[in-house]
Amino acid sequence: MDLESVGDLAFHMILENLKPEDIASISCVSNRFRSVTSDDSLWSKICFHELSLTQPIDHRGNPLPSFKEAYRTWREDFVMYPWSLVKRVKRCWDNIETWLVNNFPEAKETLCEGASEAEIQELEDVLNVKLPLPTRILYRLHNGQEIEKLDVDTSTDAFGTSLGIIGGYSFYDHLVNVYLLPISHIIEETQQITNNLGFLRRSKYVLVAASSTYSEKLFFLNCTNGQLYVGTKELITNRDMMPCVPRNLISLDRELDGEKIQDAMLLWLEEHGRRLQRGSIKLIEEGKAKSINLFPEEPPLCSTAVTNGVQVRASALVIPELTDLQEGREKYLFSYSIRLSLQPQGCMINGISHRSCQLYWRHWLIHANDVVVSDVDGEAVIGMMSLQYPLLRPGDKEFAYQSCAALPTSSGSVEGSFTFVPGRLVEPKGDPFIATVARFPLERPDYIF
């Protein structure tokens, strides 16, 4: 009647059905128990299952002699937090890091290793705030990004950096690329801003993310209600900010089951990771610079239409930093990105395939709710610097350009068309034709990045 006769295999099987806490606790029972519970293959499975570890490392990536050691180190290093929340936050970072490793290793390089409890405490003491639990764990795992922020006074380059892991967009001369601030910057910049904007300090806002470029875009975490806000055009004059995450999802109650505690920072990063993994947003390459582009790539936010071989993809983004919530007619600013390409079979008209076609006219119909607010015609498309008449050829990279429109409401749509000639403008090979731009939405979204 004793477990001695039960083979190690069966013993192992019993242990595999126990939680790590129980395995650890019964190691004290007897020498045999201690021996069987030290089997590192057991701890290797636990490390993989709970933390996705394939190597015995601590949260900073330092190697440890065994998986048993590694698990113990993780549990001890994070003993001040609900373990299920630690696992959830790790999964959030893992999701983003995996995408970065596979698509944007240059940005992954800028992700700093985790902050210590002391560094987080310093932030709380200096700024007189209490960070919500999920955000604390987020920073324990990665302390923001090491980015050389543009020094506005001395730099002649408005481009800042393109390595922000939140990413950005550009239209006309407005260029944004958002990165996560490390704690030292959070402290410095929050103090700077709150010197000018006292309400931010009183209401416990800290700056957590910002654009590294000349164009300003600021994200504040409110430590009282756990929400993330982005500054609008009237931030300074009117304290206007827009919430970035659905309010009903935020749950800070510490009485809750660990992993159900969620603040806006965690929800925001989890959603961002999902979008990257799904391909809803993608990397773009412009010249030598790669960056995460926030214009949606997938339906229903991105429309696609093909006419005579001309493919037009279109999607829009709300631009909170240029939105003025006090305004009447021109309240919400949206930027839209149009991508043009010619399919492999060329420009097909009446059974004839042309090797190129060129744009010379555009027409836009803009709706706010369902009312037409704008009906514009014009020559060419307005690119970065000037009018452009894109020439499309099969096999070429998509021609993309961005423009913007202001709406009195947070909801609307755009549709339109381009007039093309087969061949070239200087040498048309046939009659002009209309290529449709399928209707795409202008929507203030649930999650603002």
Added chain:
Amino acid sequence: MAEEKSQASSSKMLTLKASDGVLFEVELNIAKEMKTVQAYIDDCEDIETIPIPNVLGKHLAIVIEYIKKTNEEYDAEFEKQWNMDDLQLLLLAANYLNISGLQECLCKAIAKRIENKSPEYVRKVFNIENDHSPEEEAKLRKEYKWAFEGVDKD
């Protein structure tokens, strides 16, 4: 699995003899679920009575019943019926007879009974003597202190 147990295949009967002499007549396809018995049959084809020296009649009866009836529902109810001693003996039987499904079921059941319990309780329940010295035990408790403290036991 249900098809294997139907009467459609060979209904050759086999006798299993428990350690206390109790005899059980079972169909061949039931007996084959016990890999140890299968090996016996492979070695000596004509055998009719197979001795099971390590298992009491009481437990062999339970094992045979398990093989006949096993499915998700049955398994879930199965493990609730037995006390710790029986569970251990059944595990030893399942081990010896090499019945993987039953082994898994019993291991889960035993794990369920010791989860969230102290080392003292586990010793009592398995009738195990603590052969750690006080220093050794203190060292282990320190090594695994995260399991004994922490914010919550989720």
